[in-house]
Amino acid sequence: MLQTAQRQSKTKKPKTALPHERFLEAFRWMLLTRTLEEKLVSLYRGGLITGGVYIGKGQEAVSVACGLFLKKGDIFAPLIRDQAGRSAFGERLLDVTRTYLGSRLGPMRGRDGNIHRGRPQENQLAMVSHLGAMISVTVGALMSKRFKGEKGFVGLACIGEGGMQAGAFHEGMNIAAVEQVPLVIVATNNHYAYSTPNDREFACDDLVDRAIGYGFEGYSLDGTDLGACLEVIGGAVKRARAGRPPQLVVASVLRLSGHGEHDDASYVTEEIKREPFARDCLKVAEQAIVDLKLVDAETLAEWRKEAAAKVDEAIATAQKEAPPEGDKEDWCALSTRDLVDDVGTIE
Amino acid sequence: MVGTAIGSAIEGMRPIVEMQFADFSSIALNQILNNAGTHYWRTNVPVPITVRLPSGGTKGSGPFHSQSMESIYAHYPGLIVMTPATVEDAYTMLIEAVAIDDPVVYCEHKYLYYHLKADKLPTEGLPTGRARIAREGRDLTIVSYSAMVHEALAVAEQLAPEGFEIEVVDLRSVKPLDTNTVLASVARTGRLLCVGESFPWGGVTAEVIARVTGEGFHLLDAAPQRINAKDTPIPYHPNLWSAHRPNAKEIVRKARALLRE
Ligand SMILES: Cc1ncc(C[n+]2csc(CCOP(=O)(O)OP(=O)(O)O)c2C)c(N)n1
Numbered sequence: 001m002l003q004t005a006q007r008q009s010k011t012k013k014p015k016t017a018l019p020h021e022r023f024l025e026a027f028r029w030m031l032l033t034r035t036l037e038e039k040l041v042s043l044y045r046g047g048l049i050t051g052g053v054y055i056g057k058g059q060e061a062v063s064v065a066c067g068l069f070l071k072k073g074d075i076f077a078p079l080i081r082d083q084a085g086r087s088a089f090g091e092r093l094l095d096v097t098r099t100y101l102g103s104r105l106g107p108m109r110g111r112d113g114n115i116h117r118g119r120p121q122e123n124q125l126a127m128v129s130h131l132g133a134m135i136s137v138t139v140g141a142l143m144s145k146r147f148k149g150e151k152g153f154v155g156l157a158c159i160g161e162g163g164m165q166a167g168a169f170h171e172g173m174n175i176a177a178v179e180q181v182p183l184v185i186v187a188t189n190n191h192y193a194y195s196t197p198n199d200r201e202f203a204c205d206d207l208v209d210r211a212i213g214y215g216f217e218g219y220s221l222d223g224t225d226l227g228a229c230l231e232v233i234g235g236a237v238k239r240a241r242a243g244r245p246p247q248l249v250v251a252s253v254l255r256l257s258g259h260g261e262h263d264d265a266s267y268v269t270e271e272i273k274r275e276p277f278a279r280d281c282l283k284v285a286e287q288a289i290v291d292l293k294l295v296d297a298e299t300l301a302e303w304r305k306e307a308a309a310k311v312d313e314a315i316a317t318a319q320k321e322a323p324p325e326g327d328k329e330d331w332c333a334l335s336t337r338d339l340v341d342d343v344g345t346i347e
Numbered sequence: 348m349v350g351t352a353i354g355s356a357i358e359g360m361r362p363i364v365e366m367q368f369a370d371f372s373s374i375a376l377n378q379i380l381n382n383a384g385t386h387y388w389r390t391n392v393p394v395p396i397t398v399r400l401p402s403g404g405t406k407g408s409g410p411f412h413s414q415s416m417e418s419i420y421a422h423y424p425g426l427i428v429m430t431p432a433t434v435e436d437a438y439t440m441l442i443e444a445v446a447i448d449d450p451v452v453y454c455e456h457k458y459l460y461y462h463l464k465a466d467k468l469p470t471e472g473l474p475t476g477r478a479r480i481a482r483e484g485r486d487l488t489i490v491s492y493s494a495m496v497h498e499a500l501a502v503a504e505q506l507a508p509e510g511f512e513i514e515v516v517d518l519r520s521v522k523p524l525d526t527n528t529v530l531a532s533v534a535r536t537g538r539l540l541c542v543g544e545s546f547p548w549g550g551v552t553a554e555v556i557a558r559v560t561g562e563g564f565h566l567l568d569a570a571p572q573r574i575n576a577k578d579t580p581i582p583y584h585p586n587l588w589s590a591h592r593p594n595a596k597e598i599v600r601k602a603r604a605l606l607r608e
Contacts, residue, residue, distance in 0.1 A: 075354075075358075107390070108389060108390070111388055111389050112385075112389045116389070118390060119390070120357045120386075120390050120392040121392055125354075125357070126386075126389060126390050128377075128381050128382050128385070129381075130377050130381060130382075133350060133377060133378060133381070133382060134350075135350070136348075136349075136350025136351050136353075136354065136378070137350045137351070137353050137354035137357070137378075137382065138354055139350070139351050139354060140350060140351030140352055140353060140354025140355040140356075140357075140358070140362075141354035141355065141357055141358045142354070143351060143354070143355055144354065144355035144356075144357075144358030144359060144360045145358060147355075147360060148358075148359065148360075168350070168377070171350075172350065175348075175351060179351075332388075333384070333385075333387065333388045333424040333425040334387065334425065334427070334449045335387050335393040335448045335449055336393075336427075336447055336448055336449050338476070339427055339447065339449070339475060339476050339523050340523065341522050341523035341524055342523070342526070343526055343558055343561070343562065
């Protein structure tokens with residue numbers, strides 16, 4: 001029998017017994033992410049960012065674990081609250097600031113913005129907005145690697161509990177299991193899809209129960225506990241890499257921001273803010289570092305300063321760069337230039 | 348299916364997705380239009396997928412197994428839309444579709460499966476994006492593509508004994524659309540009739556007329572006309588179906604009217 005749909009209630013509480021280095025490394029990515037995103041928010045408030053700003057406050061522990069266990073050659077399909085995972089997987093800070101600030105030197109060159117960015121040539125898939133659509137794309141990339149005879153690779157795709165209710169998500173999970181590709185899906189239940197609360201999103205008892213229905217192995221976890229995130233998500237990546245069936249991890253957190261920075265999240269109830277999953281994972285991780293005396297206060301302060309300096313530099317660089325311009329843009333949506341449709345010319 | 352093809356293509360394969368039938372590609376519109384169609388523009392990484400759409404009506408196929416969707420795909424950026432009308436083109440263009448680095452929507456008409464044959468396969472064809480003069484003439488240009496090319500040829504044959512020489516242009520691909528070949532034909536004939544099997548609102552026939560009137564208004568001796576299917580779902584019963592799609596009778600009627608002007 002496969003070990004599937006393990007409920008949180010049935011699992012032992014994971015100990016923070018992982019190698020301290022990994023915990024500290026993850027914490028530093030989380031810190032960098034929080035610093036970066038706070039800065040992006042203030043730029044947005046100051047009117048310096050066009051379009052939306054979407055942050056992962058409260059989800060950094062889950063997200064960082066998504067990026068941290070992937071190696072070069074693995075496929076990563078992040079979504080809107082995955083800055084920590086993107087950074088841990090290798091995304092440059094400049095890619096973020098250039099995209100948000102509209103530099104023409106960024107990976108999207110002003111053609112797409114905010115979190116809709118990626119470098120597919122480096123296996124950072126560039127999400128489309130349509131939730132659920134990237135699951136089957138990740139499956140296809142994994143199938144391709146298998147066709148080519150590559151070994152030991154995995155793919156990891158992120159989703160929210162809202163996105164889990166989209167048809168494309170179901171199709172993606174199904175094809176992943178049918179094809180038995182080495183895929184990990186990390187679903188973060190932050191208890192709201194924009195303003196829609198869980199009880200208007202799904203009617204099942206626990207989302208992880210869905211794993212067995214598709215032929216996935218399923219695990220739940222407290223997404224505010226960095227140790228648990230590293231253990232459970234790290235374990236899922238390891239199992240997928242070793243040829244076990246596709247893995248579904250469902251993490252419980254509360255979104256500690258609006259859906260985007262345009263949203264004041266006034267619909268989030270006071271009651272839910274008192275739930276254990278409403279803790280701030282960054283604070284929880286920092287407390288663990290202090291309690292276990294993993295590093296001293298001076299080092300923590302030093303890390304903060306370093307993160308701020310890196311963020312400031314990436315922002316300053318992007319701000320100095322030229323924006324794209326309509327009359328200089330290459331308005332061509334095809335790579336095969338001689339097949340571009342034009343209206344014709346009378347000779 | 349299309350999502351997995353896109354992922355495979357990003358990772359270096361050249362997948363071919365076959366829809367059974369074109370009508371069901373509506374389920375995959377998001378992946379085709381929003382993912383495949385935007386990918387190169389957004390990321391600089393092309394997505395060489397080929398989506399085969401068994402298209403168009405046959406007797407008894409009804410509303411959900413008869414559609415022609417080329418106009419929808421052509422409307423969106425980032426896609427190439429092929430609409431072969433002959434065995435030779437079906438063969439060489441499918442091979443080319445796979446070789447092209449961008450997403451190709453390949454509309455293969457089911458009617459042609461049953462009605463066309465070739466003794467041998469060609470080694471090369473016209474390049475994609477080039478229309479073909481399927482029959483030469485000097486009195487009227489009928490622009491068509493896919494199965495309707497054969498209706499147009501039948502009409503040209505039927506009207507020949509009356510002394511009318513009708514030129515038939517087979518677009519071969521609707522995107523890119525070979526406007527120059529169409530304009531050159533209209534320059535010879537002064538009259539234009541466009542025939543397409545898809546629904547009448549907008550679409551390929553409207554696009555051809557918009558381009559010809561915009562670029563070659565002075566070439567026209569009469570207002571250009573077009574014929575499409577009716578603006579209802581596609582009926583099941585053969586009697587209804589053959590009246591729903593453009594048919595030879597209707598094309599003859601419109602062609603005669605144009606020729607008299
Ligand atoms: C298919 C689809 N429908 C609607 C939207 C609009 N939309 C964007 S984010 C969002 C909420 C998503 O909630 P969830 O998946 O739980 O992720 P979270 O934002 O909570 O991280 C919605 C409805 C979309 N992007 N895609």
